[in-house]
Amino acid sequence: MDIDLLVVGSGFFGLTIAERAASAGRKVTVIDRRNHIGGNAYSEKEPETGIEVHRYGAHLFHTSNESVWEYVNRFTKFTNYVHRVYSTHNGQVFALPVNLHTINQFFGAAFTPDQARALVKEQAGEFDVATAQNFYEKGVALVGRPLFEAFFAHYTAKQWQTSPEQLSGDIVSRLPVRYNYDNRYFNDTYEGLPKDGYTAWLERMADHPNITVSLGTDFFDESQPLHQGAVVGQLPVVYTGPVDRYFDFTEGFLSWRTLDFEQEILPVGDFQGTPVMNYPDADVPFTRIHEFKHFHPERKDIFSGDKTVIMREFSRFAERDDEPYYPVNTSADRVGLLAYRDLAKGEKDVFFGGRLGTYQYLDMHMAIGSALSMWNNQLS
Numbered sequence: 001m002d003i004d005l006l007v008v009g010s011g012f013f014g015l016t017i018a019e020r021a022a023s024a025g026r027k028v029t030v031i032d033r034r035n036h037i038g039g040n041a042y043s044e045k046e047p048e049t050g051i052e053v054h055r056y057g058a059h060l061f062h063t064s065n066e067s068v069w070e071y072v073n074r075f076t077k078f079t080n081y082v083h084r085v086y087s088t089h090n091g092q093v094f095a096l097p098v099n100l101h102t103i104n105q106f107f108g109a110a111f112t113p114d115q116a117r118a119l120v121k122e123q124a125g126e127f128d129v130a131t132a133q134n135f136y137e138k139g140v141a142l143v144g145r146p147l148f149e150a151f152f153a154h155y156t157a158k159q160w161q162t163s164p165e166q167l168s169g170d171i172v173s174r175l176p177v178r179y180n181y182d183n184r185y186f187n188d189t190y191e192g193l194p195k196d197g198y199t200a201w202l203e204r205m206a207d208h209p210n211i212t213v214s215l216g217t218d219f220f221d222e223s224q225p226l227h228q229g230a231v232v233g234q235l236p237v238v239y240t241g242p243v244d245r246y247f248d249f250t251e252g253f254l255s256w257r258t259l260d261f262e263q264e265i266l267p268v269g270d271f272q273g274t275p276v277m278n279y280p281d282a283d284v285p286f287t288r289i290h291e292f293k294h295f296h297p298e299r300k301d302i303f304s305g306d307k308t309v310i311m312r313e314f315s316r317f318a319e320r321d322d323e324p325y326y327p328v329n330t331s332a333d334r335v336g337l338l339a340y341r342d343l344a345k346g347e348k349d350v351f352f353g354g355r356l357g358t359y360q361y362l363d364m365h366m367a368i369g370s371a372l373s374m375w376n377n378q379l380s
């Protein structure tokens with residue numbers, strides 16, 4: 001085999017490794033079981049409207065890491081998009097994250113920061129964070145019952161399909177509340193969306209004479225030449241698929257949440273006036289609605305068209321065949337993960353990375369940053 005490195009998975013982690021290795025003169029093959037590159041960051045034009053749709057959920061790029069920012073700018077320009085999210089509760093629209101505007105609208109008041117802080121502190125006195133018995137009590141202990149019930153309790157219950165009293169308090173350590181009018185969602189130094197889309201960016205990373213990409217190719221499919229049994233021990237492998245699958249689930253199935261997306265094209269120019277509207281109430285089955293054209297107001301002709309694409313997002317526990325999106329991280333999962341980490345150490349020349357390979361939620365900039373570190377510290 002004329003290959004120096006096999007990369008399993010063409011998401012940001014795998015492509016960063018492949019690009020670095022190729023630029024250092026190595027011959028790299030990237031395989032992915034899906035029929036497109038890019039992992040969950042992949043996006044495509046909805047054919048009827050030309051609107052860029054993020055197939056695996058809306059992806060917003062943001063980072064404070066200088067070397068990651070420098071690196072990603074080699075492959076794409078970024079727009080000056082700034083992410084903001086609103087929330088429709090009880091037939092009224094509020095700004096998120098919960099901030100002084102949200103609090104004043106919610107209580108029909110004109111509190112100063114100190115007054116709002118004092119009110120929330122008093123309401124939070126109902127429970128103590130240290131002794132809270134479940135997510136419900138902990139949430140009330142953090143932000144008080146009124147704000148918790150309006151913006152967090154049912155939203156989180158819908159994300160987990162579990163009542164707030166049955167959820168563990170461990171799923172939160174804090175809840176975001178700001179005592180000023182700042183409603184920027186992220187507070188990183190750099191933020192923006194890739195000017196000509198995620199897929200163009202991802203394709204540019206793979207566009208190198210030393211990189212071969214093979215799509216529709218599963219690492220565990222023994223009928224394809226670069227399968228696990230044929231390559232492990234023969235050449236270095238960077239594996240970004242699920243770590244439990246690599247070891248055939250011998251230490252148990254690590255649990256994930258998944259999302260279901262319902263996409264719709266509507267004959268209106270503008271459905272909701274903003275990219276993301278949350279629905280935190282119990283009587284609405286979905287958690288939020290994305291309206292993709294609002295991610296790119298600078299695409300003037302597409303933006304002003306008389307159709308729009310929306311996507312309702314539903315959340316639930318993943319079955320084995322569902323896309324794994326967010327690690328659940330129960331205590332059983334943590335035990336299983338430690339066992340898999342031990343097994344992984346014993347795999348000669350196999351490097352586990354990315355969100356699936358390490359069972360961690362990673363933002364894009366974190367996946368890229370950790371791939372750059374793996375390249376610099378272990379592979380180069």
Ligand code: FAD
Nearest residue numbers: 009011012013033039040057059060219241354355363364
């Ligand atoms: P992935 O992108 O998941 O890539 C892994 C690849 O491995 C996949 O393409 C998969 O098909 C392939 N693979 C798996 N098993 C095999 C196998 N057996 N054989 C061959 N190939 C295999 N990040 C942000 O920074 N901002 C956001 O707004 C944001 N929003 C998100 C929203 C959602 C709903 C989700 C789920 C994630 C979001 N992220 C966001 C995170 C972002 O998607 C990840 O950082 C990124 O996907 C991590 O890249 P990765 O390469 O580790 O994994």
Ligand code: NA
Nearest residue numbers: 124125127141
């Ligand atoms: Na408290």
